Amino acid sequence: MKVLVVGNGGREHALAWKLLQSNKIEQVVCVPGNGGTAIMERCQNLPLAVDDFAGISAYALANGISLVVVGPEVPLAQGITDYLQAQGLMVFGPSQAGAQIEASKAWAKALMEEAGVPTAKAGVFTDAVSAKSYLHSQGVPIVIKADGLAAGKGVTVAQTWEQAESAIDAIFQGQFGSAGSSVVIEECLLGQEVSVLALTDGLTIRPLLPAQDHKRVGEGDTGENTGGMGAYTPAPIATAELMARVQTEVLEKTIAALRNRGIDYRGILYAGLMITPDGDFRVLEFNCRFGDPETQVILPMLDTPLEDLILACIEQRLGDMPPIAWKQGAAATVVAASGGYPGNYDKGKVITGIDQATVAGATVFHAGTKLDAQQQILTDGGRVLNVTGLGENFQQAIAQAYKGLQHIQFDGIYYRRDIGHRVLK
Template structure:
C-alpha cells in the first residue's frame, strides 16, 4: 500500500518511519515533509501546503494512494478529512466537527462538562473588561488560554494578577489571530502533566503508552511555553489504576458524548491530564491528533503494526484487534531547537552530526529541517530535531539521547539538559 502523510514535523517523520517498517507499506509520501523524510528510504516529499486539499486529493487519486494520515491539527480543524473522504480517499483523522475538541477550548470544556469528565473550573469571555473582572474575583495563580489553535503557545500560567491581565491583553490584541476571539480563564491545577494518546474508531477507544512532555523552554520548567522540548514514556505516575480510571472516566465518556452530538470521531483522541500529588487527576485539554513530541517516544516502543491499527479505526474494527503489543523498557526524546525559539530565530543553518548521533544508537527525527540544493540538511524551524533513545530503563534511554545529541551541531543550537529528571530520581 502507498500512504500519504500530511505534515512536516518530527511527528510526521516518526509516522513515516514507523509505517515504513511494515512490509505492507510500499511507499510513503510526505506533504510537504522535511529534510528527514526527504532522505528516508522509500519516502518522498511532495511540495504542497497542508491546506492545499485539492492538490493533495488530485495527487493521491492519480498515484493510487491507499491511505492518508493527517498529522497537524490545523488541516484537521479546517476539514481536510471531510474533503478527502468526499473524493473517495481513506483518511485517518477526525472530521472537522470532531476536530473542534482541539480547535476550540470553550467547545471542549462544554463537552467535558456535558460528559461528566473531570476538568478544571473555567469561564469563557469575549471581551477584556469582563475577563479582568472575573480574574480579580478569582485571584492568582490562574491559567489564561486563547480559545483556538495557537501552536502550543496560547496558554499562560500566571503567577500574579498582572501577568494574567497582560496575557488577556495579548490574546485580545490579536497575537494569536482568530484563536484569540475568546479567552478561557481556568483554575490553576497543581501536579504533573501526563499525555494520554488513544486510538478510536468512534465506538472503541484504546490508549497508547502514557507519556510526559516538557513544554517550557528553560531547564527546571522555567520560561515560555513551547510546542514541547522533550518527552518520555511510559511515565510511572500513570499507574495501571490511574489508566483504568482514565479509560472509563475520560476516554469512553468523551467518545460517547461526541457520538451523542452526532459526531463520528475516528482518529487520535489525546487527553492532557494534570495528576495531583494525591493521585487524582483532571483533564486540562484535548487534542485531535498525535502529540508532538510524544509520538517520537511512543512509536519506537510500539510493536503492533501501526497501519493495522489505523485501518481498524477507519473500518470500525478496533474492538476485534488483539491487545496492543509493546517493547519492554522506556524511550525518551530531546528537542534540539534554534537559538531564540520560541521567539524569533534564524533559518538556513547547516546541521552536522546527525549520522554520528545515529551511530551512537539514537534515532534522529527531523522537525524543522530542509534538504537544500547542495544536499545539506539545514534548519527551517524553531524545533529542529528530536533525538530519541530507547533502553531497558529510563537511565539507558536518556543516556542514549544525551550521548547522541552531543554530536548535533548548528549555530545557536539549544536543548534542555534535564529531560527525564523526574524518572531518573525514581529509578535511582
C-alpha cells in the first residue's frame, strides 16, 4: 500500500516513520516533506504546496496512492478532505465542516456549550468597542484569542487591561490576517496543560496516551509562547480517573454534538485541557489534527499498527478494533530550535551529528530542515529537530533524548535543558 502524507514538519516525519514500520506499507510520499523524509528509506518528497489540492489529487490518482494522511490544520480547514474524497481517494482527516472545531474558536466554544463540555467562560466579539467594554467587566489576568487560525500565535494571556486592549487592537488591525475578524475573550485558568489526542470514526472515540507539551521558549516555562519546545508521555497528571471523565464528559459529548450538527467527524480530535490545582479540568481548545510535538512522543510508544487504526477510522469500524496497544515506559522529545526563535532566525545552517545521535539511541525527527544539492541537511525553520528518547521511566527517556542532542550541532542551536522538569521532580 502507498501512503501520501501532507505536511513538512516533525509531526509528518513521525507519521511517515511510523507508517513505514509496517510491512503493509510499500512507500510513503510526503508533500512537501523535509530533509528527514527526503533521506528515509522507501520515502520520497513531492514538491507541492499543502493547499495544491488538484496537484496532490492528480499525483495520488496517477501513482496508485491508497491513503492520504493530512498533518496540518490549514489544508483541513480549507477542505482538502472533501476535495480528495470527491476524487475517489481515501483520506484521514476531518471534513471542512468538522475542521471548524479548530478553525474557529468561537464555533468551538458554541459547540462545547451546546454539548455541556466543561470549558472556560468566554465572550465572542466582532468589533473592538464591544470587546473592550466586555473586557472591563472582567478581571485580569484574562486571555485574548484571535478567532481563526493564526499558526499558534493568536493567543495573549494578558496580565493587565492595557495588555489586553493592545491584544484586541492587534487582532482587529489585521496582525493575524483573516483570523482577526472576531475575538474571543476568555477567563484565565490556572494549572497544568495536558494534550489528549483521540482517534474517532464519528461514532467511537478512543484516546491516545496523554502528553504534556512545553510551550514557553525559556527554561522554567518563561518567555514567549512557541509551537512547543518539547513533550513527554504518558503525562502522570492525567490519571486513569481523570481520563475516564475526559472520555465521557469531553470526547463522547463532543462527537455526539458534531453528529447532531450533521457532521460525520473522522480523524483526530485533540483536546487541549487545563488541569486545575484542585484536580478538575476544563477544555481550553480543540484541534482537528495530530499535535506537534506530541505526535513525536506518542507514536514511538504505539504498538498497534498506525495504518490499522487509521483505516478503522475511515471505514467506521473503530468500535470493532481491540484495545490500542502501547509500549511500557515513557517517551520524551526535546526541540532543537534556531537561535532567535520564535522571533527572527536565520536559515541554511549546516546540521551535523544526526547519525551519531541515532547511534546513541535517540530517534531524530526533522521539522524545519531541507536537503541541499550536496546532500547536506540544512536548517529551514524555527523548530529544526525533535530528538526523542524512550525509557523504562521518565528519567531514562529524558536522559536518552539529551544524550542524543549532545551530538547535534548547527550555528545558533538552542534548546531548553529542563524538558520534563515536572515529572523529574
